Amino acid sequence: MLLCRIKKITMDKLNFTKGDGLIPAIVQDHQTGEVLMLAYINEESWYKTLETGKAHYWSRSRNKLWLKGESSGHVQVIREILVDCDEDTVVFKVEQAGGAACHKGYASCFFRKVENGSFNVEGRLVFDPKEVYRK
Amino acid sequence: MLLCRIKKITMDKLNFTKGDGLIPAIVQDHQTGEVLMLAYINEESWYKTLETGKAHYWSRSRNKLWLKGESSGHVQVIREILVDCDEDTVVFKVEQAGGAACHKGYASCFFRKVENGSFNVEGRLVFDPKEVYRK
Numbered sequence: 001m002l003l004c005r006i007k008k009i010t011m012d013k014l015n016f017t018k019g020d021g022l023i024p025a026i027v028q029d030h031q032t033g034e035v036l037m038l039a040y041i042n043e044e045s046w047y048k049t050l051e052t053g054k055a056h057y058w059s060r061s062r063n064k065l066w067l068k069g070e071s072s073g074h075v076q077v078i079r080e081i082l083v084d085c086d087e088d089t090v091v092f093k094v095e096q097a098g099g100a101a102c103h104k105g106y107a108s109c110f111f112r113k114v115e116n117g118s119f120n121v122e123g124r125l126v127f128d129p130k131e132v133y134r135k
Numbered sequence: 136m137l138l139c140r141i142k143k144i145t146m147d148k149l150n151f152t153k154g155d156g157l158i159p160a161i162v163q164d165h166q167t168g169e170v171l172m173l174a175y176i177n178e179e180s181w182y183k184t185l186e187t188g189k190a191h192y193w194s195r196s197r198n199k200l201w202l203k204g205e206s207s208g209h210v211q212v213i214r215e216i217l218v219d220c221d222e223d224t225v226v227f228k229v230e231q232a233g234g235a236a237c238h239k240g241y242a243s244c245f246f247r248k249v250e251n252g253s254f255n256v257e258g259r260l261v262f263d264p265k266e267v268y269r270k
Contacts, residue, residue, distance in 0.1 A: 011252035018195075019154075026161050026170055033168030035161055035217075038224045050252075060153075082170075082245035083254045085237050089173045091245050102220050110217035110226050117146035117185075119218045 008047065015087040016043050022058055023088050027101065030079035030093040036101035037109040039068070041090070053078050055092055072132050074098035100126035103133070143182065150222040151178050157193055158223050162236065165214035165228040171236035172244040174203070176225070188213050190227050207267050209233035235261035238268070 016023060022040040029036055039057040041049070045065055048056040055076035059066040069075030076094035083090055102109040102123075111123025151158060157175040164171055174192040176184070180200055183191040190211035194201040204210030211229035218225055237244040237258075246258025 007252060012249075012254040024159050024173060026173060028168075028170060035163060035170070035226050038159060038161060038219065050249075081249040083247045083249060084173065084244040085239050085241070085246070086244075087254075089244075090249075091170050104220050106220070109219040109221075109224075111220070112218045114147075114185075114216040114218060114225075117142060119147040119222075 012083075013087065014043075014046060014083065014090070016046075018088055022060070023090065025055070025057065026089065026091045027055065027076065028091055028093050030095055034108055035110055036076075036094070036096060036107070039066075049078060049081075049092070055094060068101075069097060072098065072103070074100060074132075076101070098127065103129060105129045105132070147218075148222065149178075149181060149218065149225070151181075153223055157195070158225065160190070160192065161224065161226045162190065162211065163226055163228050165230055169243055170245055171211075171229070171231060171242070174201075184213060184216075184227070190229060203236075204232060207233065207238070209235060209267075211236070233262065238264060240264045240267070 014023060021042050024038055025041045026038055027036045040060060042058040045056040045058050055068045055078060057066045057068060075097045078092055079095055080093040081090055100107050105125050105127045106123040107126050108123055111121055112119040113122050149158060156177050159173055160176050161173055162171045175195060177193040180191040180193050190203045190213060192201045192203060210232045213227055213229055215228040216225055235242050240260050240262045241258040242261050243258055246256055247254040248257050
């Protein structure tokens with residue numbers, strides 16, 4: 001724990017001051033480059049992600065730390081992390097367990113394309129949410 | 136103008152209610168899939184982007200509508216737009232004029248990689264910001 005604290009002190013820092021302590025994390029498939037989702041991280045989820053190698057976010061709707069995949073099993077193993085010029089956005093390049101990041105069952109949350117003002121589904125449906133999220 | 140208003144009424148809508156009227160736009164190179172930057176759009180910049188085919192954002196630092204490239208000439212021509220499951224994030228797939236999106240001269244704003252707690256530069260430097268942004 002002490003070592004862990006020392007390590008945090010010497011690390012380069014992200015800037016969590018702008019958006020109520022949250023910054024966006026863009027999640028990309030590490031092999032195909034497909035953008036899978038966007039979620040938000042706070043400082044706690046940032047360090048948790050670095051420590052565990054699994055993507056942790058801050059759930060704005062549930063107001064709690066969120067290990068992606070804690071319900072579905074579809075965890076995201078971190079392969080690489082990139083930081084932007086302002087240190088207020090990151091890219092997580094991940095290996096997506098189960099082949100789908102979206103809670104609606106699509107490979108990517110960005111499964112719709114804007115065409116003439118309409119949002120048309122063109123993404124790949126991988127699982128049935130009713131099966132995966134049933135309690 | 137009237138036609139334009141009617142068109143907006145019939146279009147599918149993004150949800151601008153969560154983050155003070157702003158939602159994130161992930162900007163991706165339409166050919167390579169490289170994530171170039173992340174910026175924010177409000178409703179005005181969204182419609183401006185759709186109408187002109189060039190990426191418009193809302194500058195949080197200058198608090199104004201921002202045509203990307205208005206100073207540098209490095210505009211982003213929209214090739215495709217994707218919308219996420221919650222309608223509160225978009226992906227702009229663009230053709231980046233000048234080959235660089237970052238105001239620091241790099242192809243991508245995500246020019247640093249996190250390695251053992253350090254942010255190490257590994258991105259491609261395309262231009263000298265002092266040359267491009269001089270007045």
